Amino acid sequence: QSALTQPASVSGSPGQSITISCTGTSSDVGGYNYVSWYQQHPGKAPKLMIYDVSNRPSGVSNRFSGSKSGNTASLTISGLQAEDEADYYCSSYTSSSTSFGGGTKLTVL
């Protein structure tokens, strides 16, 4: 059982926007602005997409954005493209450790 809760799957059509939620507690997501999001394609290593809630690393498309409200963080992908189909994981700092969500499989219809 993961410390952070994500929906198991989400889907959307090309060009649409989707949002993936990541729910924790005041001890992790709600307590720190240290939430990050990772994209993982099958058989590949995870890739950092968002860090510190809403910051995008250099080279990541501005179609990816992050936010947080209370104990829930969110990743929004706008203008969905076929290449966005992947697993997405959130993570949060918590008491000298890091918790991950269980992952969300994004299907582009």
Next chain:
Amino acid sequence: EVQLVESGGGLVQPGGSLRLSCAASGFTFSSYWMHWVRQAPGKGLVWVSRINSDGSSTSYADSVKGRFTISRDNAKNTLYLQMNSLRAEDTAVYYCARGRLALFDPWGQGTLVTVSS
């Protein structure tokens, strides 16, 4: 180019030991915290351990505390994970990653550890 390359995975019997290595290149290794994160087959990511830049401070997930030891050799730009008393539930792809807690970038390609008799 920043690169992390893991090695040392393989098949080991329950109760056995294995040492993983992660060779770093393309950045000043001695300036960064480093981490190990694992992923069991078909499952999600789980943080395992971290070490600070000079190796003086470490921390571990409860599931591996007392069995795994993280270390580094800054002269060789290499991170290690010594895994003892291995259990079936330790079976996973093990990734090394650079960064602070809750910020891992980049990740290596991973090395598979299988614990089975």
